[in-house]
Amino acid sequence: MWLLVGGLAAILVLVGAGALLTFFLTTQARRQEAVSPPPVSGTMLSARTGHTATPLPGGKILVIGGFGAPAGQDGVEALASAEFFDPATGAWSAAPSMRGARGGHTATRLANGKVLVVGGKAAAPLATAEIYVPASGSRAGEAGTGSWSPAGQMAAGRSEHTATLLPGGWVLIVGGVGRDGPLATAEIYDPERGVWMSGGRMSTPRYGHTATLLPDGKVLVVGGSAGREPLASVEIFDLFTGAWLRAPGLVTGHTGHSATVLRGDRILVVGGATSAAELYDPVSGAWSRTGSLATARGAQTAALLPDGRVLVAGGNSLDGKCLTTVELFDPAAGAWTSGGSLIKSRVGHTMTLLSSGKLLVAGGAESRGAPDLQVLSAWEFFEAAAAR
Numbered sequence: 001m002w003l004l005v006g007g008l009a010a011i012l013v014l015v016g017a018g019a020l021l022t023f024f025l026t027t028q029a030r031r032q033e034a035v036s037p038p039p040v041s042g043t044m045l046s047a048r049t050g051h052t053a054t055p056l057p058g059g060k061i062l063v064i065g066g067f068g069a070p071a072g073q074d075g076v077e078a079l080a081s082a083e084f085f086d087p088a089t090g091a092w093s094a095a096p097s098m099r100g101a102r103g104g105h106t107a108t109r110l111a112n113g114k115v116l117v118v119g120g121k122a123a124a125p126l127a128t129a130e131i132y133v134p135a136s137g138s139r140a141g142e143a144g145t146g147s148w149s150p151a152g153q154m155a156a157g158r159s160e161h162t163a164t165l166l167p168g169g170w171v172l173i174v175g176g177v178g179r180d181g182p183l184a185t186a187e188i189y190d191p192e193r194g195v196w197m198s199g200g201r202m203s204t205p206r207y208g209h210t211a212t213l214l215p216d217g218k219v220l221v222v223g224g225s226a227g228r229e230p231l232a233s234v235e236i237f238d239l240f241t242g243a244w245l246r247a248p249g250l251v252t253g254h255t256g257h258s259a260t261v262l263r264g265d266r267i268l269v270v271g272g273a274t275s276a277a278e279l280y281d282p283v284s285g286a287w288s289r290t291g292s293l294a295t296a297r298g299a300q301t302a303a304l305l306p307d308g309r310v311l312v313a314g315g316n317s318l319d320g321k322c323l324t325t326v327e328l329f330d331p332a333a334g335a336w337t338s339g340g341s342l343i344k345s346r347v348g349h350t351m352t353l354l355s356s357g358k359l360l361v362a363g364g365a366e367s368r369g370a371p372d373l374q375v376l377s378a379w380e381f382f383e384a385a386a387a388r
Contacts, residue, residue: 038087038088038089038090038091039090040090040380040381041343041378041379041380041381042090042092042378042379043092043377043378043379044063044083044085044092044362044363044377044378044379045081045083045092045093045094045377046068046079046081046083046377047068047069047363047375047376047377048063048065048066048067048068048079048103048363048375048377049066049067049068049076049103049347049348049349049363049364049365049373049375049376050065050066050067050103050104050120050348051063051064051065051066051067051079051103051350051362051363052064052065052066052105052106052107052117052350053085053107053350053351053352053360053362054107054108054109054115055109055352056084056109056113056115056134056140056141057113057134057140058138058140058141059087059088059141059354059355060084060085060086060087060140060141061084061085061087061141061352061354061360062082062083062084062095062107062115062132062134062141063082063083063084063085063095063350063362063363064082064098064105064107064115064117064132065078065079065080065081065082065098065101065102065103065105065117065120066078066079066103066348066363067079067103067104067375068375069374069375076103076375077101078101078102078103078120078121078122078123079101079102079103080097080098080099080100080101080102081094081095081097081098082094082095082096082097082098082132083095084141084142084143085360085362085379086141087354087355087356087358087360093142093143093144094143094144095143095144095145095146096132096144096145096146096147096148097148098117098130098148099130099148099150100122100126100128100130101122102117102119102120102121102122102126103120103121103122103159104119104120104121104159104160105117105118105119105120105121105126105159106118106119106120106161106162106163106173107163108163108164108165108171109165110131110165110169110171110191111165111169111191112191113134113140114131114132114133114134114191115131115132115134116129116130116131116151116163116171116189116191117129117130117131117132117151118151118154118161118163118171118173118189119154119157119158119159119161119173119176120159121159121177124157124179125156125157125158125159125176125177125178125179126157126158126159127153127154127155127156127157127158128150128153128154129150129151129152129153129154129189129196130148130149130150130151131148131149131150131151131191132146132147132148133146133147133148133149134146151189151194152189152194152195152196153196154173154187154196155185155187155196155198156178156183156185156187157178157179158173158175158176158177158178158183159176159177160176160177160207160208161173161174161175161176161177161183161207162174162175162176162209162210162211162221163211164211164212164213164219165213166188166213166217166219166239167213167217167239169190169191169192170188170189170190170191170239171188171189171191172186172187172188172199172211172219172237172239173186173187173188173189173199174186174199174202174209174211174219174221174237175202175205175206175207175209175221175224176207177207181205182205182206182207182225182226182227183205183207184201184202184203184204184205184206185198185199185200185201185202186198186199186200186201186202186237186244187199199237199242200237200242200243200244201244202221202235202244203233203235203244203246204226204231204233204235205226206221206223206224206225206226206231207224207225207226208223208224208225208255208256208257208272209221209222209223209224209225209231209255210222210223210224210257210258210259210269212259212261212267213261214236214265214282215265215282216282217239217240218236218237218238218239219236219237219239220234220236220247220259220267220280220282221234221235221236221237222234222250222254222257222259222269222280223250223253223254223255223257223269223272224254224255225255225256229253230252230253230254230255230272230273230274231253231254231255232249232250232251232252232253232254233246233249233250234246234247234248234249234250235247247285248285248286248287249287250269250278250287251276251278251287251288251289252274252276252278253272253274254269254270254271254272254273254274254276254278255272255273255298256271256272256273256298256299256315256316257269257270257271257272257298258270258271258272258300258301258302258312259302260302260303260304260310261304262279262304262308262310262331263304263308263331264331265282265283266279266280266281266282266331267279267280267282268290268302268310268329268331270293270302270310270312270329271293271296271297271298271300271312271315272298273296273298273318274296274298275292275293275294275295275296275297276289276292276293277289277290277291277292277293277329277336278290290329290334291329291333291334291335291336292336293312293327293336294325294327294336294338295317295323295325295327296317296318297312297314297315297316297317297323298315298316299315299316299347299348300312300313300314300315300323300347301313301314301315301349301350301351301361302351303351303352303353303359304353305353305357305384306357307386308331308332309328309329309330309331309384310328310329310331311326311327311328311329311339311359311384312326312327312329313325313326313339313342313351313359313361313382314326314342314345314346314347314349314351314361314364315347316347320367321345321367322345322346322347322364322365322366322367322373323345323347324341324342324343324344324345324346325338325339325341325342326338326339326340326341326342326382326384327339328384339384339385340382340384340385342361342380342382343378343380344366344376344378344380345366345367346361346363346364346365346366346376346378347364347365347366347367347373348363348364348365348373349361349362349363349364349365349376350362350363350364351382357383358381358382358383359381359382359383359384360379360381361379361380361381361382362379363375363376363377363378363379364376
């Protein structure tokens, strides 16, 4: 009898110890999961290039459309799909698809938190527009939430245009490539009435340009191309008169460049088939040269960092290779320094500054000089080293 009771007690002790060990391991795993940082790189749900990435209310990122590579097929096709990125977890989830596939479009977050998607290209340049309405409150950016609705149609289909949010909430669409080539026309969307209006006509048709809102509410349109050569011409749109005004030209022609508003309202224009960089002073209206990039590049992405420096990443070199290199511009010194490298070389990607100060670099295409590009699903976080 004693042996039976003793044996049963031993079994109970072992069972109890096993339960305790299981509880301990489960608790540790949950604790580790709770404190584990998000991944620093990974893959999106779909490979895409020529897409857009827009921050939503609440901090999640909405990635829309672009061009993808169909499995087992050559070339690329326009995408209607969209996806959410959660910076807190590093996780991607499906968002509702657009009503129509498009790449090379623009996406503008409106004052009410909705996202206006305009133009782009599928089989041909598109005149259509759509609005994404996020879910309300904390559900914004949750998997599958939100909805799309039509937002009318422009007078002309276009891709590779610009979209600028104007004071009062209107959106100015400028230039781009239409069915018959580069466009000089501009159009304005009024979200309150849901209508499109003419925005007049520039003196020069252009695509691959930039359009930047100035402190006085006017829009500075810089460079681009009307054919093969980069443009040095600059035009200003005056919303209050509806007129286009000629402005002093660039020192060097730029196309596929970036334009970044610095602290103090000067505008840095850099790259675009060149290593040259220039500064625009909105008070004097004059351009001046500043330090050049170490590597000439075009179609790069650029972001103003919280410390006032400008970071440019990726893009194409003059020989057509995609770049991994990152460069940093210090406005006080007027000089560029190396900022390290991306994990993957890429062009046609997006780069979004997050509230953490990190940059989300997503998608694009990769090539090392071959005639074809590999569309990427890869994403990565990039964090600039502190200024010395």
